[in-house]
Amino acid sequence: TQLLEQSPQFLSIQEGENLTVYCNSSSVFSSLQWYRQEPGEGPVLLVTVVTGGEVKKLKRLTFQFGDARKDSSLHITAAQPGDTGLYLCAGVPASGGSYIPTFGRGTSLIVHP
Amino acid sequence: GAGVSQSPRYKVAKRGQDVALRCDPISGHVSLFWYQQALGQGPEFLTYFQNEAQLDKSGLPSDRFFAERPEGSVSTLKIQRTQQEDSAVYLCASSSGQGIYGYTFGSGTRLTVV
Numbered sequence: 001t002q003l004l005e006q007s008p009q010f011l012s013i014q015e016g017e018n019l020t021v022y023c024n025s026s027s028v029f030s031s032l033q034w035y036r037q038e039p040g041e042g043p044v045l046l047v048t049v050v051t052g053g054e055v056k057k058l059k060r061l062t063f064q065f066g067d068a069r070k071d072s073s074l075h076i077t078a079a080q081p082g083d084t085g086l087y088l089c090a091g092v093p094a095s096g097g098s099y100i101p102t103f104g105r106g107t108s109l110i111v112h113p
Numbered sequence: 114g115a116g117v118s119q120s121p122r123y124k125v126a127k128r129g130q131d132v133a134l135r136c137d138p139i140s141g142h143v144s145l146f147w148y149q150q151a152l153g154q155g156p157e158f159l160t161y162f163q164n165e166a167q168l169d170k171s172g173l174p175s176d177r178f179f180a181e182r183p184e185g186s187v188s189t190l191k192i193q194r195t196q197q198e199d200s201a202v203y204l205c206a207s208s209s210g211q212g213i214y215g216y217t218f219g220s221g222t223r224l225t226v227v
Contacts, residue, residue, distance in 0.1 A: 030213065033214075040220070041220050042206070042218030042221050043156065043204075045216065045217070048213075048215045050214075088156075092212075098169075099213050100161060100169065101212065102158070103156045105153075
């Protein structure tokens with residue numbers, strides 16, 4: 001069973017469209033990270049959210065942490081081909097004493113020009 | 114260095130061969146992590162070092178996997194008697210803290226066992 005469920009698994013859209021990617025769990029997290037990974041490269045950290053209800057913006061990307069700190073979403077406005085990649089969320093469990101993030105399986109996004 | 118450097122980028126090993134994968138973290142980063150990423154999956158935790166101490170190795174899949182970081186900087190992940198199921202991308206990441214706020218990853222080593 002995956003601790004973090006990401007949806008959708010795959011997304012293929014046209015340039016200019018908006019999209020939202022979800023990261024859900026039944027567990028509470030002390031922090032949640034979003035990464036983007038391009039083929040043949042390692043994941044690159046986009047943002048970390050730590051407070052329930054927190055919203056962070058990074059240009060056309062908006063990240064939200066759920067009030068209960070169990071889920072998060074990533075919204076991209078006016079997607080561009082350069083946004084293509086694998087989007088991964090990773091959460092640090094709030095209980096259990098571990099500080100090591102667990103990753104979801106990712107959402108593979110393709111933006112067509 | 115400016116980023117996390119991993120070598121080799123690609124490794125093809127015959128089944129039963131031993132391999133060693135190297136990671137050069139960002140200078141001054143005390144925390145170093147190894148992850149395994151299968152095709153189409155998210156990274157799976159293998160092991161964690163704080164300086165030279167291996168604080169967590171709970172993710173190592175078998176006793177054929179061994180990691181070390183003897184001087185608290187460069188780390189080596191060794192896989193003995195490789196099996197086909199070991200084929201994956203092995204990612205190294207480092208952080209100045211414990212990683213709660215995120216890591217910097219290397220580009221990974223793609224291991225193919227034939």
